[in-house]
Amino acid sequence: MRFISAALILLAATAASAQNGPQNSHQDAKPLPYMDPALTTQQRVDDLVSRMTLEEKVSQTINSAPAISRLNVPEYDYWSEGLHGIARSGYATMFPQAIGMAATWDAPLLQQIGDVISIEARAKFNEAIRHNIHSIYYGLTIWSPNINIFRDPRWGRGQETYGEDPFLTGRLGVAFVKGIQGPDPNYFRAIATPKHFAVHSGPESTRHSANIEPTPHDLHDTYLPAFRATITEAHADSIMCAYNAVEGSPACASKLLLQDTLRRDWGFKGFVTSDCGAIDDFYATDYPSHHTSPDKEAAAAAGIKAGTDSNCGQTYLTLGSAVKKGLVTEAEIDTALKHLFTARFQLGLFDPAAKVAFNAIPFSEVNSPAHQALALKAAEESIVLLKNDAHTLPFKPSVRTIAVIGPSAATLNNLEGNYNAIPLHPVLPLDGILTQFKSSKVLYAQGSSFADGVAIAVPRTVFHLDMTSPEQGLKAEYFATDSFDGTPVATRIDKQIDFDWNSASPIPGAPAEAFAVRWSGTIAMQAPGAYDFQLLLTHCYPCNDHERFDVYLDGKSVGDFAAANNEYRPIGKFTLNLPDTARHALRVEYRHKAHLFGAGITLAWVPKPGALLPEAVAAAKKADVVVAFLGLSPELEGEEMPIHIEGFAGGDRTDIKLPAAQQQMLEAVAATGKPLVVVLLNGSALAVNWANDHAAAILEAWYPGQAGGTAIAETLAGKNNPAGRLPVTFYSSIDQIPAFDDYSMANRTYRYSKAKPLFEFGYGLSYTTFTYSNIKLSTQTLHAGDPLTVEADVRNTGRVAGDEVAELYLTPPHTAVSPQRALSAFTRVHLAPGELRHVTFTLDPRTLSQVDEKGARAVTPGNYTLSVSGTQPTSQTPAIPFTINGIQPLPH
Template sequence: MKNNKISMLELLKPRRYRFLIPGILLTLWSCNSNKKTTVFEYQNENLSIEKRVEDLIKQMTLKEKISQMRFDAPAIERLGIPEYNWWNECLHGVARAGEATVFPQAIGMGATWNPSLIFEMGTVVSDEARAKHHKFVEEGKRGISQGLTFWTPNINIFRDPRWGRGQETYGEDPFLTSRIGVNYIKGLQGDDDKYLKVVATAKHFAVHSGPEKSRHQDNYQTTNKDLYETYLPAFEAAVKEAKVYSVMCAYNRYRDVPCCGSDLLLSKILREDWGFKGYVVSDCWAINDFWQEENHGVVKTPAEAGAMAVRNGTDLNCGNVFDPNLNEAVLKELVDESQIDIALTRLFKARFELGMFDDPEHVKWSKIPYNVVASDKHLALSEKIAKQSMVLLKNDNNILPLKKDIKSIAVIGPNANAVQSLLGNYHGTPHNFITPLKAIKDKLPNTQVNYALGSDIASGWPTLNHIPASVLKNGNQSGLKGEYFSKRNFEGKPTLTKTDSIVDFIWTPVRPIKDLKSDVFSVRWTGDIVPEQTGLYRIALKASSYGKLFVNDSLYVEFSADHEPQTRYFDLELKQGKSYPVKIEYHNTLSDPQAHLLWAKLNEDLLTPAIEAAKKSEVVLLCLGLSPEIEGEEMPVELEGFDKGDRSSLKLPKTQIELMKKIHALGKPTIVVLMNGSALAVNWAAENVPAILEAWYPGELGGKAIADVLFGDYNPSGRLPITFYKSVTDLPDFKNYNMENRTYKYFKGDPLFPFGHGLSYTSFEYSNLNIPEKVKINEGIEVTVQVKNTGALAGDEVVQFYLTHEDKQDESPIRTLVGFERIHLEVGETKTVNHIIDADQYASITPEGEKLIESGNLLISVGGKQPGFKGLANANSTEVLSRSILLTN
């Protein structure tokens, strides 16, 4: 037993208040201050966390307890508890907290099929998270996106390609999702026996994958078989294997009950069946849906909603229902205060395990220096992941890789130079924006690079650029007058006044006012817009925190961005040479301040310049796809093919199809690069364009990865983590959550490109497949195969193991991924790959949702792709071997 006693000499040391004689509350005086400081038993690091948490909670009033169950928990000064904001994101790098390394979007992480690499990424991201958090605390900052509890990863199954948030997932397969998710969680939470590095959060629990526009009302039903075969495995792995500390419950209802108030999901499955010991956080404002009639409306009042959530296992509210309504709920005996204490115990246990109430010198993770943030090492890892995520979908006649000695190349398309399509959603602020255009110019300094936009990303969604200084006037000067205030709401006199040529600011890490330590400041820009051409313009303000935009003294844009930058726009007819007074009011409270004044002239001819660029080039690179500005979380966007963040069509937008056909008609060698977060039915391109590269939203260095693949400096090796279908008509109704005819496991049609598909610049041969002819049930199946690089280049192969129940074709998946391994092979090199398929993996899931292992015939397929496809859907740079075995009693 440890000796908890502390000498009086220790207690009298200046400013030392962390320890005390157990059981005694002491009041001390600072030697350098007249301020009285109270030391509590919970501050004794020598006590167990359980005792410390118990001591803290028993000293709190009911009101104080409830205040700590909201995401923006206030300080309780009398108990020495600092304020804490639980809301942080690190989907693919620390997000919304200023400078950070931006890695490829999550769907690209899935396309690497490389869990160990994603573990490395998790370690790097949590390094940056820790370094940033401690710097924030030193600066007295404890706001949103500045803590250590991260609402990542999103391990929902990407069951339908229409879902706008599918980009946040690792794909459509539960096993691949679990392997990537478990490794990312482990990398984030660290390996220390005493302290968590950060808290990871598996979300959204459960049965959640769109539609976005009705997520607050929808009530999903599934069979038990689908629940346990598809929707729960990744969450179970996160809890049991990765020991994820937090789970976020989903917006929707499942089997008539809101997920954040579901006894089945949160109490029985999560805690009783899986033994989850951490805390559950609601999705943001999800509990409001419980009582709002236009949403779930399952209870009448906020007090009932809060009580329902807490009774059934939701501990933390991202929203405003718990505080103050839980007070009323306790008084009305809708929920017992002891249940409040249980939730609070879980929450404070997390804060203690993060070391938040201990001397930072004792916390291993507090010593990570700030210079790791966006370091060269971390940027190199981002580039490596981007390269491994690239999926070569098609390469007729080996048109790729391109030669570097070409004299001219046309780089065309809405994603050729689009910054946002590098980043995806939920991202940080990077140092680099290496678009495909920039990367190709850098790679080919002696080549004429002819760039043209070619088309908008979609009809009605123009490409916005910063309004240039040439049309902004501040008296006789070009630009706008900027008045900078060191306080919010333009209080007092400006600290700084200057002319800004354009409004294009990302103040990270340096703030606009010298020596400003706070995140709170405001800016007012005034002047005139004097357009050089008459026309209809779209004018937009993109900013973090709070913004207003006035033209002609009329307020056109006003918004509050409480956690990430927002873009708001309007369309206005402007006349050449006429002055239009403009005013922007911006004030910041977040740690990644930015402001941008943008515009685009509508109805311009973008096609003609693209055709001219292509005509004078040897090769054409078309950078097409989607944008996180039109696919994502619950958006106001309504365009042809897009619906409030989701998609209503799988095709490329018409503007891009027209561009592609016009360029192809010129007869030039043409390559299509797709940048997107979800599957695209690029049927015409697949039939007519010789090469297609899927690049996803590839991170801040994504353009460099694309260029390296196109010009042969990297051999592509990514594999699709989702199925590319030919049409939305191939799919069931979006709101139908039964898995019939969805994903590679159950889809009975012909995909355009199947799950697991991906080409290489080299070729791989499989031989000597060794599997026992018979295996006793409940024993592992040992599989051995040799893989040889038979091509002319070194490269990576993703060896995939699939299993089919031959006797149960009508009631089981067509095939199931049960293993994979990414290996590197030099030219002519052969490696032996060994894999064991566990009994749990060949078990069938019964209609009741239970695992059943019984005798029968299994077909096992091993190769660099799924078996059984022809034509484009069949990757010709690899192969598959299959063998049947018998499971016996």
Template sequence: MAAPAVSAQALDPVPADVAAMAYRDTALDPKARAADLVSRMTLEEKAAQLGHTAPAIPRLGVPKYNWWNEGLHGVARAGVATVFPQAIGMAATWDEPMMTTVGDVVSTEFRAKYVERVHPDGGTDWYRGLTVWSPNINIFRDPRWGRGQETYGEDPYLTSRIGIGYIHGLQGNDPKFFKTVATSKHFAVHSGPESNRHKEDVYPSKFDLEDTYLPAFRATVTEGKAYSVMCVYNAVYGVPGCASDFLMEEKLRQNWGFPGFVVSDCGAAANIFREDALHYTKTAEEGVAVGLKAGMDLICGDYRNKMSTEVQPIINAVKAGQLPIAVVDQALVRLFEGRIRLGMFDPPASLPFAHITADDSDTPAHHAVALDMAKKSMVLLKNDGLLPLKAEPKTIAVIGPNADSLDALVGNYYGKPSKPVTVLDGIRARFPTAKIVYAEGTGLIGPAEPPVPDSVLCLDGACTKQGLTAEHFAGDDLQGAPVATRTEANARLDWQGEDKSSSARWTGYLKAPQSGEYRFRYLSEGGYKVWVGDKLVVDEWGVGDAPSILSGKTELEAGKVYPIKVEAFQRGPRGTQKLLWSPPVDMAGQAVDVAKTADFVVFVGGLSARVEGEEMKVEAEGFAGGDRTSIDLPKPQQQLLEKVIGTGKPTVLVLMSGSALGVNWADKHVPAIIEAWYPGGEGGHAVAQLIAGDYSPAGRLPVTFYRSVDALPGFSDYTMKNRTYRYFNGEVLYPFGHGLSYTTFAYANPKVSAASVAAGSSVTVSVDVSNSGAMDSDEVVQLYVSHPGGTAIRSLQGFQRVSLKKGETKTVQFKLDDRALSVVDEHGGRKVQAGQVDLWIGGGQPVSREGLTSAPGVKTSFTVTGSAVVSDKVAPK
């Protein structure tokens, strides 16, 4: 049962002696209030407040607070919430104002969750606070990285603008209070491999650091005003990110004027001293001392690795003289200033967010925003005229592992959509008079895995009674006496409710319907183990952030009865769980037969966050530890797709993924291809309506779709040479910025405010964009800058998503300042140099290949006279 909602007026009154303390004076500056509060704490109290699970200090009226809250594309891990497209999909909208709208909705839902579950003393639990550990603005430099789905793509400028939009929405525009606090992460130079992230020591060139890895952090801090930054697991130039004076003090605070707090990635503070990690210091005391002195303010412990928040080592370090108490106080003032600016020590009714209630989450209005965002994120990669459909087909076959998959909607770091719409659901809703036939056909990386039917499960060895014995436990470790023991039809549970750990064990028997190889796994949000007979078939007890789709195999004989045991756990209210299997049946052949009966086929494949993600077990060709070794469509899907296309039925391929797929065969043989990303709770409607032609697609790729990884540098090589559209010299499958439409656009009349400008000055660029086709549509106007003789082929320095009715023309204008016109030298210095600057303004890059026409656009240029240094430092206000 969920904890009762507590209204703002129901909070416990503050004792008179606490109310008289200066930090409670709302007329004082937040920093002064924070300093007063910190001055009243003992050393032990101070040390405890530096961990993400900050305990209450009753004598000072300080409620407990859990700083760890996830909001990558909606409120995550706090039960039902509006789920927007995964971050990479939102970047594909190329729509900064829309990101602000989404951020505003997400922050409203964070406030709603906070009000719903706040304790009478004002305290909060895990995932119910207001400090949001998003956005992830790391550069998606290599398509093999499993966490690239969390980013805004490969380009520093696009990442900056999309990140700034989201931060503005999350933090709000009140001059005094934050609606929530946003966190730019992971600072810095983090982008895989996952398998070595706790030991990686990265030495990027000074050029790459300034040109690629730092610009988005600088922009989200200086312009976006993010009040929080998260430091990384890895080391940079031999120093752990969370102990780097260069990153946190010189860059972040001195050069960029960052006033907020730095939180460690979860477990990253321990990486400073752990022997099996970076081992930069010998002891925990030395580790926390160097981290805090370098500028880390808050330590997130890591439950996955059983890492504490190092409270006792902080106390020891202070007492031993390793850590000045002034450093501890400085960190605490930053933290409490953040809490004060969130309104946590002000009368709730006085806050600008007092009108937000627990009912302001997962609303129809928020679902409408999620649908709009999903539609804007769709990228039409290829279209030979099949789409949009001219008429509703009589029979539509929906085939593929992601066709009816919740995983493929939500990606990673997600909330639970209350009414998730899969692609299959969306097709059924949009084509109500058509006959819809569905066959999964294959799994993502192996055979299809439907739920184990109730009919094969038994309570006894003779199979005289169906069901399993279920034992439910209060904790996540199956320890102690069960809180409930009962007979259940299957190892299946809609596992939701209170935000606490739970675990379960199901035991019984399974009667094999036929002989052959069977594969088993448990669809889980925590971890799982499955035994069949006396064999532990699969063990995926949640090593990473979320379990993969790891399965195990065993041979069974028809009619024989085998003991079966399933164990699983979960943390938080995180969805439906069920036992899956792959029996010895030709499900791929069944899917092909279904395709033969149809007039039109929708093949929905790709990936999911069960195979690409954060530190996970995946045992399949092309995958490794959450990352990929190949970007090909997984072999089982490729084989089924070829058979489906072989039927001759008109087919659209819908890819659902968080990263690029090298679908070279499909590009040659499939008439239409849609990249749908992980499109959120309303994603199925967005896909179906696109196929039907209810709107024209306008999404653009935020990453390059390479043909393969063979032409790229090694994954662990952090050089940007021959990576991304700015530096890759080979032919790609689909370029960064690519996306087709159902209409056509024309560009004309490019103008630059001056033919010649002095270095350090800004210029204004404009162009006329016309919808020359027969359908209303958005167009993404992209501005690329090239410096003849410069290092980059071209660099994005402006974009606008504009809506144009058929026949309409609009003038689009951009301003290029000194940073946009600058180049970076080998020493990391940024300068504006004399010479010609070439501009391309169009609906994509001016690149083409056989079968892919260059995007429409126009060229122009101007000249820069003289030179000027562009300082990294922000002038104080």
């Protein structure tokens, strides 16, 4: 069953018209020009802006643009998130995190995902409009994709990107943007916003003040190509400028980026939005910032004059004062307003509802069966098989007892990543295995936290329904108000307390804006002692919630907490002193009452180092095989986070090793001698050197989305044959990469690094084998500026069906700045056993071109080679030579 977010009902002050746009006050009057669909969009926008006062114009330059009643202009908020599913607005289909989508190496799939995200965005928008809701997260301007280059594995937000390669990022970004914006020649289904423009990829701790000066070569060879592709090929109608400065100017005030590159060179016609608070960084003195403007008015003027049309924040509200001071003209504000309103007109927001076909998209499209199936397909395709000694995977019928061990086996946020949709029926890895392997015995032990001192969801193994029941979990009673009066609307068994209900109803009959849940049962530990617990509220800033949490042990209160307004993530801490290993009565009560956003709770604990090892080792000893779920967590890596522990700082990492707590656990279970399969859930590369030496098999599953547990279990069983490829290099240590704050691409990524990595970019195994033959070029001698066609035959030479990713790499003539090789084409194909597929690639002049030290791009003469195989070329991969004659300069 799918639930309509009750937040939509909550804000409905009156019964709303289904009309999508503004209407004339007098129905019989001739429509004003801006309301006349017969006129061009430009004519309508010009007319509307000309009718606004300066004060009204200024009000429209921030993301939360208010209504202009006298002009019948409705309120609109430009801020909506859709990185891997429509986020923060109730339930929606949740796909793998972006880095996982990149691991599919499947551009058509990315376009399908973009389609689904914008269809669900329209469905939610249509429902919101029916209830007169114009809130943040319910609009049609989607601030995705993140196409920054994941140049360093330590960057916490790298999980949001499509990896380290500009070509792969560009191809996937183009596909995603096309999906988001839709196929209609007259209206956008939604508007995509590639971000963060530009040269933005950590560190998080310095992003508000860092000035980055890339070499001209790196700027045009690495940092800009994917942005260029999404603008010039996919025609993204919006773009977000970054926090950092580039060559001495904040990105949101950069003439180089916003005028010379974006509008002049690339012909961009859409609107530019700032990252949130980025305009504040021009002048702020209470934290490290750029200090390029003396005050708010000057900062607002700088942003507008450079070409940042919309301010996520409030600083642009000083533009009226800036006009009076002569810092900016009203005509310059008009330019920004015209960009912004052009987008709203092209979304159909000022046209009769019946004229825009997208208005007919029903709410039932949200998380529809077809969309759920696509989420599973994406999760399956994202999985990368890194090691498989002696064909350990898929499991043989002789595997009768499986030990599932590790911190990411049963934690919700390891499916979600960040900027995530809210999954309705998420499948945790443990539950996927329990479902897939029904004839096997499955033993579970959490084994460790993600890192010592870090809270993790309390595992189901410590909960039981009562003092004698063998069933794990807690009795959950759900109430339709924020109190426990009356009868619950539903009662069920919850295996653990780990839920994300952001703007969503937790269960049918319990409205999203106000409900209560009581969990009751018992808790028992493996050893007596004092245990530190936390109650965590789901990320939802700004929340404005009134949350209450109460905890009782053996009938006595041990915790009573209230969440303050606008806390980023309220945390209630308490300690349970358990004198023995017997079961003790536990009751947890949660009351939620929100204006619009929030809801969700995790009962977490901070286990003492090594405390969970005995249970994990005991489970391993009883098993035929151990599946260790390891990796990272969105609580460790992410955007500007308040975490500072060994290996992690502010959302970034200071090392790429597996955290010590998990490494200790891994070695302890491996010491049992049982076959060991490692499954990684994470958003960035890990140096799992010990695991590579000692585990029989390794799967990389990323943050896999709502169907992640099912996809992983199907892969272990052989129902899914993994074919994902790494979109990033897995280095063996940070000794192989330059300093984190060094933005030079020298010695970075597969294109420029001389080091031998643990697992290379483009790497991935399969349960079957493939061979390549008959590689042919359209010509051995190419005139600069002409395309090159490459053909090859791919055959499945194994016994099972599977996907293969054919990767074409180009090696150009060596120069001081040329890459060692560069991905230049790829395609994912499905082949039955013995099946042969003929694949064809066409390399256009831009793909064949090189960037010199001065940043100039051209197809240049010389001797080239290329290779086509399932990975980067090795000494056994045939190198196909060809020559380019002449030179063909190309525009930036």
